[in-house]
Amino acid sequence: MRALPGLLEARARTSRLLLLQCLLAAARPSSADGSAPDSPFTSPPLREEIMANNFSLESHNISLTGSTLYTQYRFTIINSKQMGSYSCFFREEKEQRGTFNFKVPELHGKNKPLISYVGDSTVLTCKCQNCFPLNWTWYSSNGSVKVPVGVQMNKYVINGTYANETKLKITQLLEEDGGSYWCRALFQLGESEEHIELVVLSYLVPLKPFLVIVAEVILLVATILLCEKYTQKKKKHSDEGKEFEQIEQLKSDDSNGIENNVPRHRKNESLGQ
Amino acid sequence: MARRTEPPDGGWGWVVVLSAFFQSALVFGVLRSFGVFFVEFVAAFEEQAARVSWIASIGIAVQQFGSPVGSALSTKFGPRPVVMTGGILAALGMLLASFATSLTHLYLSIGLLSGSGWALTFAPTLACLSCYFSRRRSLATGLALTGVGLSSFTFAPFFQWLLSHYAWRGSLLLVSALSLHLVACGALLRPPSLAEDPAVGGPRAQLTSLLHHGPFLRYTVALTLINTGYFIPYLHLVSHLQDLDWDPLPAAFLLSVAAISDLVGRVVSGWLGDAVPGPVTRLLMLWTTLTGVSLALFPVAQAPTALVALAVAYGFTSGALAPLAFSVLPELIGTRRIYCGLGLLQMIESIGGLLGPPLSGYLRDVTGNYTASFVVAGAFLLSGSGILLTLPHFFCFSTTTSRPQDLVTEALDTKVPLPKEGLEED
Numbered sequence: 001m002r003a004l005p006g007l008l009e010a011r012a013r014t015s016r017l018l019l020l021q022c023l024l025a026a027a028r029p030s031s032a033d034g035s036a037p038d039s040p041f042t043s044p045p046l047r048e049e050i051m052a053n054n055f056s057l058e059s060h061n062i063s064l065t066g067s068t069l070y071t072q073y074r075f076t077i078i079n080s081k082q083m084g085s086y087s088c089f090f091r092e093e094k095e096q097r098g099t100f101n102f103k104v105p106e107l108h109g110k111n112k113p114l115i116s117y118v119g120d121s122t123v124l125t126c127k128c129q130n131c132f133p134l135n136w137t138w139y140s141s142n143g144s145v146k147v148p149v150g151v152q153m154n155k156y157v158i159n160g161t162y163a164n165e166t167k168l169k170i171t172q173l174l175e176e177d178g179g180s181y182w183c184r185a186l187f188q189l190g191e192s193e194e195h196i197e198l199v200v201l202s203y204l205v206p207l208k209p210f211l212v213i214v215a216e217v218i219l220l221v222a223t224i225l226l227c228e229k230y231t232q233k234k235k236k237h238s239d240e241g242k243e244f245e246q247i248e249q250l251k252s253d254d255s256n257g258i259e260n261n262v263p264r265h266r267k268n269e270s271l272g273q
Numbered sequence: 274m275a276r277r278t279e280p281p282d283g284g285w286g287w288v289v290v291l292s293a294f295f296q297s298a299l300v301f302g303v304l305r306s307f308g309v310f311f312v313e314f315v316a317a318f319e320e321q322a323a324r325v326s327w328i329a330s331i332g333i334a335v336q337q338f339g340s341p342v343g344s345a346l347s348t349k350f351g352p353r354p355v356v357m358t359g360g361i362l363a364a365l366g367m368l369l370a371s372f373a374t375s376l377t378h379l380y381l382s383i384g385l386l387s388g389s390g391w392a393l394t395f396a397p398t399l400a401c402l403s404c405y406f407s408r409r410r411s412l413a414t415g416l417a418l419t420g421v422g423l424s425s426f427t428f429a430p431f432f433q434w435l436l437s438h439y440a441w442r443g444s445l446l447l448v449s450a451l452s453l454h455l456v457a458c459g460a461l462l463r464p465p466s467l468a469e470d471p472a473v474g475g476p477r478a479q480l481t482s483l484l485h486h487g488p489f490l491r492y493t494v495a496l497t498l499i500n501t502g503y504f505i506p507y508l509h510l511v512s513h514l515q516d517l518d519w520d521p522l523p524a525a526f527l528l529s530v531a532a533i534s535d536l537v538g539r540v541v542s543g544w545l546g547d548a549v550p551g552p553v554t555r556l557l558m559l560w561t562t563l564t565g566v567s568l569a570l571f572p573v574a575q576a577p578t579a580l581v582a583l584a585v586a587y588g589f590t591s592g593a594l595a596p597l598a599f600s601v602l603p604e605l606i607g608t609r610r611i612y613c614g615l616g617l618l619q620m621i622e623s624i625g626g627l628l629g630p631p632l633s634g635y636l637r638d639v640t641g642n643y644t645a646s647f648v649v650a651g652a653f654l655l656s657g658s659g660i661l662l663t664l665p666h667f668f669c670f671s672t673t674t675s676r677p678q679d680l681v682t683e684a685l686d687t688k689v690p691l692p693k694e695g696l697e698e699d
Binding site (some may be wrong): 064112115116117120201205206207209213214217220221222225228 | 440456460463
């Protein structure tokens with residue numbers, strides 16, 4: 001026997017009539033022997049039960065068509081107390097169950113902290129997909145106490161262009177503005193909230209590595225230039241010794257005269273490439 | 274005296290190669306990894322993608338446009354003071370950018386100031402490299418340019434890590450400190466002990482002759498179109514991936530995967546360009562077409578494996594076309610006019626680099642995603658490669674065109690009339 005559970009996240013808006021259906025289909029035995037298979041289900045001494053959040057509801061409408069057993073539960077969602085999980089159980093030898101989960105939409109924020117600097121302005125965004133909350137509120141918390149973000153000077157709640165998002169804009173950031181922020185969406189049938197972390201850095205934080213690297217570059221440049229000066233001094237000393245040799249070579253070159261001009265001309269031309 | 278006029282082809286030259294390696298890493302690696310900052314700026318300034326893209330495109334354009342200025346200054350004062358000044362300017366630009374309160378502030382500090390700093394570093398270094406090497410010049414240049422690939426690979430995740438710890442202000446401050454190492458690289462550029470610069474005709478005469486050179490003008494147009502589409506993935510890929518719900522760190526890693534294949538593409542293409550006979554223009558057209566196709570396919574890919582494959586393809590083909598774009602030029606105009614030609618080419622193609630990213634950002638703002646941007650970028654590349662078809666000797670399959678560079682210089686030096694097959698006329 002197999003159960004076909006339905007797993008459903010219903011997005012209930014206003015009061016709505018819902019129908020939960022559980023189907024239990026039996027695997028058909030092969031008809032190789034030619035005889036028509038009997039219905040595997042016996043008539044209804046089968047026990048079936050529907051539970052909501054571990055509270056048993058009345059069992060309704062168990063019926064049999066062909067080899068599929070199905071039961072349904074019809075109810076109206078009015079308030080948040082009806083949120084939770086609804087399960088149907090079929091008990092014969094084995095227990096088969098299917099579960100429906102009802103909850104309000106989840107919010108999506110940023111899973112990484114938002115980093116900003118003192119004096120800057122930043123925008124924290126919360127959104128949910130395909131949802132229409134009645135109300136959005138923002139809270140900030142230092143430790144465990146959540147304080148609503150109220151009429152503080154630099155914080156503005158901007159409700160986004162669409163109903164499914166909200167933004168908190170904070171201008172003139174101070175270091176104390178950093179910390180945990182919560183956005184809460186109020187639905188008719190409950191609430192949902194999300195956490196966003198804001199980190200406010202001062203300029204000194206990146207400045208320290210910056211200065212270290214600048215110092216390293218200055219050191220490098222100084223080393224390179226000093227090394228070069230040192231090797232040039234060495235060359236000057238050794239060059240003075242070679243001056244006599246060069247003067248003698250020039251004298252011997254001059255005595256050759258015009259014949260050497262042609263090869264030199266060609267060498268210059270090859271440089272032109 | 275006879276020994277000093279020849280370039281050493283080694284010795285201190287290899288230290289210059291090392292310096293050029295780090296400089297290309299610090300200039301182009303930073304530029305290419307700027308896509309990571311792009312996302313932060315859009316959020317922090319609440320501006321549209323098109324307007325934020327101007328930051329990088331102004332930087333690229335100023336760097337390319339200012340290259341001739343950099344080379345001119347270095348011929349007057351020597352490469353060392355120019356490059357060190359450039360390094361200070363680049364670092365200063367980033368430092369000021371960390372205090373930015375508006376987008377205009379960023380245009381001026383990163384775009385203008387850092388851009389001009391970069392312009393003063395890269396061109397003089399390449400010129401200095403050419404002074405130190407003649408026979409092994411292409412090897413030295415190739416080794417120096419591998420710095421671009423390696424830095425794009427490491428900088429993208431590194432910048433993402435910086436952003437997660439210091440936000441964009443602190444990260445810009447630290448990138449400024451990183452850019453200050455350009456000053457140290459500049460200190461290594463010891464002026465070579467060459468007697469004089471070989472004068473190859475007045476610059477004004479060269480300029481006018483180039484502007485009347487049909488193939489050169491067509492090549493400039495082709496490269497401008499290619500430049501328009503070329504930089505777009507490096508700027509907008511991270512943002513596009515976030516639109517597809519990727520997390521920032523894997524997106525930055527995809528950028529670095531593209532950078533690795535860019536590096537491999539450069540090396541393979543350099544080797545292939547030497548090994549395969551015939552004009553290099555054909556290979557350039559092949560790589561440009563493939564780059565355009567891979568760009569246009571980006572919006573179609575949704576699955577992560579397809580995106581990774583496309584990133585690898587784009588990286589490889591775009592890296593492959595880079596060294597060839599530089600080596601087609603001597604084939605077209607001869608090595609005597611190469612400096613003038615290179616400066617002019619960089620100036621004009623910078624228009625493409627300036628307009629490409631904001632156009633892509635504008636298309637994204639108008640349509641809501643990057644599909645149109647990538648397709649248009651691919652179209653620019655394909656049209657540029659189409660113009661390459663019109664260059665001379667593209668369809669010529671004779672064996673005499675295997676070394677056109679030597680033929681041209683021989684003709685100009687010895688003034689002997691050669692058969693017209695392997696020559697273009699001045």
